[in-house]
Amino acid sequence: MARRQRHWPMIAASQAEGSLAVRLYNDPVEGRSFEGFVVHMHLAWLYLLHAEFTRDGKDYRYRQRNNPRLLERVDGEPKRWELAKCVAERWPTDDPIRRNIEFFIGLRNKIEHRYASNADLSLAVALSGYAQALLLNYEEELVGQFGEAASLAGLLRFPLFVGSFTDAGETTLRRLRKALPAALRTFVSEYESGLSNDLINDRRYEFRLRVTNELAPKDSEALAIQYTRYDDMTEEQKAIVEELGRKGLVVVREQKRGVLNHELLKxxxxxxxxxxxxxxxxxxxxxxxxxxxxxxxxxxxxxxxxxxxxxxxxxxxxxxxxxxxxxxxxxxxxxxxxxxxxxxxxxxxxxxxxxxxxxxxxxxxxxxxxxxxxxxxxxxxxx
Structure with a gap:
């Protein structure tokens, strides 16, 4: 019987962290669900990239500067690359996947153990598109590197939610968005000030949706919720979607902008x-x-x-x-x-x-x- 490859336990650990991250995010009674999502997705990405490096025979341990033949150690264990180092090794600087992960690395340093649950809810509302991109990028990397058997699709379900589908839900989301702490608003603005518009609008950096009810006859083979990539649409379909966006007919994300004067300049x-x-x-x-x-x-x-x-x-x-x-x-x-x-x-x-x-x-x-x-x-x- 062939010995199981060394990187598979890392993949399993990564899958477990990713699944836990999504469960926390979708838990309506968890007080710090968004913070938990960020922390556990951080670990999921770290274990996934370590699995890739292990499979490829890449040494991702730190070595002593004065003597590169010796490893750096922490509590007797070799010190391995942190997520920021792994990401820099895996993708070029302006890749949207890298920028999305680095956004959450910086965000984690800002939010961990600092804000109350109401701020956590505001973050979840304001940054949901970034979070969705983080998860979808992870799934695509996981499957692309280790095959469909590694996918989380069979473990995760599309959650039932109210959101902006009702007037009351939309009002609540607007209120939560405005409650985002000024320091976090500033963090997002300053992080994106150095990015190109093409990168900011890339779905791999922030994933945005416009939702409509399906009016076609029911297809027995279709899922209740299906996602069609813009790049996979016909030119006619693209034109229709773009026209809907311009007219704002089916906007889920609220259009009224926040009102704020803290830390702003005259x-x-x-x-x-x-x-x-x-x-x-x-x-x-x-x-x-x-x-x-x-x-x-x-x-x-x-x-x-x-x-x-x-x-x-x-x-x-x-x-x-x-x-x-x-x-x-x-x-x-x-x-x-x-x-x-x-x-x-x-x-x-x-x-x-x-x-x-x-x-x-x-x-x-x-x-x-x-x-x-x-x-x-x-x-x-x-x-």
């Missing part, structure tokens, strides 16, 4: 912080054009001032003004710190902060025509 503070970090003159006129270009918030006469991009801006209903996040500052600094970036963003030449001279491309004979941003730093229009 327009002048944004201007001052960006101006300190870029080598060019940056003033209120640039700030106004920046939020307009990035569609960070509606215009001043909008009937829905709360419809902001929550990564960068929130509407304060009490004071009827806007607050901007640190992620917005980072975004502007990243885009505007070079001559090329400035020209791409503003379609204009930058003005050197030290000398006050315009940095004009040699082929530009009419630079004044490109300077569409007001140069008066005292501008105080629609901030």
């Amino acid at each position: 327009p002048r503070q944004v201007v001052d912080q960006v101006a300190q970090q870029v080598p060019f003159v940056f003033h209120m006129g640039h700030f106004i054009k920046a939020w307009q270009k990035l569609m960070v918030r509606p215009s001043g006469d909008s009937d829905h001032p709360e419809r902001t991009d929550e990564k960068y801006c929130y509407y304060d209903e009490l004071h009827r003004d806007y607050g901007y996040t640190g992620a917005f500052v980072k975004k502007l600094v990243r885009d505007l710190k070079t001559v090329e970036g400035w020209r791409s963003f503003f379609e204009d030449d930058p003005q050197d902060k030290e000398s006050g001279e315009w940095i004009i491309e040699p082929e530009q004979n009419l630079p004044q025509q490109r300077r569409s941003v007001e140069t008066d730093p005292s501008r105080t229009g629609d901030e």
Whole structure:
């Protein structure tokens, strides 16, 4: 009888952690269910990647810096790579699967043993798409590496839920979303400020659904709930789905944005912080054009001032003004710190902060025509 391969106990342990994570997440009476989900999915991924490395004969033990022939040890046992190290070894930097796992590694450090159960519920509502992506990525990696026999699909069931299918459920979810602690809102915004839009919109980073009732005749072979990948749809089906999304006819995720003013920046503070970090003159006129270009918030006469991009801006209903996040500052600094970036963003030449001279491309004979941003730093229009 052939000896069972060394990595199979690791796979079994990984499956057990993944199953426990989902059970905790779906338990309506568990006070810290989301925290438990994050912790146990962390372990599920760690054991899975250790199983892959073991199967492939890859040494994932730390070695002493002064003598690489000797292993580092903790309580007499070899010190093995933590999840962050494993993920960095498995995927390139901007892979959405890696970014999703790293998001939860950072989140775990923020939430473990720190917040009460009401914050846990708010997290589960606000980050459900990220959590679903984390689980689906895990399932695909598990099956892709070790075959269909390793799948969790036979162990897990789609939970029964109310969610936003009822008016009362939608109201409750909105309330919970708004209750998310400011520090965690800031963590999400700042983490995503360094990611490309393509990565953020990738289903492997955050999994989002729009749900409709099936109107076709019942198929005896069909499941009650089935998921069809966008990439597997026909062009006609894709067009229908995109039209539904544009019209917002079947939106499950609430559209009203949160109202918050804690740890947010006033327009002048944004201007001052960006101006300190870029080598060019940056003033209120640039700030106004920046939020307009990035569609960070509606215009001043909008009937829905709360419809902001929550990564960068929130509407304060009490004071009827806007607050901007640190992620917005980072975004502007990243885009505007070079001559090329400035020209791409503003379609204009930058003005050197030290000398006050315009940095004009040699082929530009009419630079004044490109300077569409007001140069008066005292501008105080629609901030």
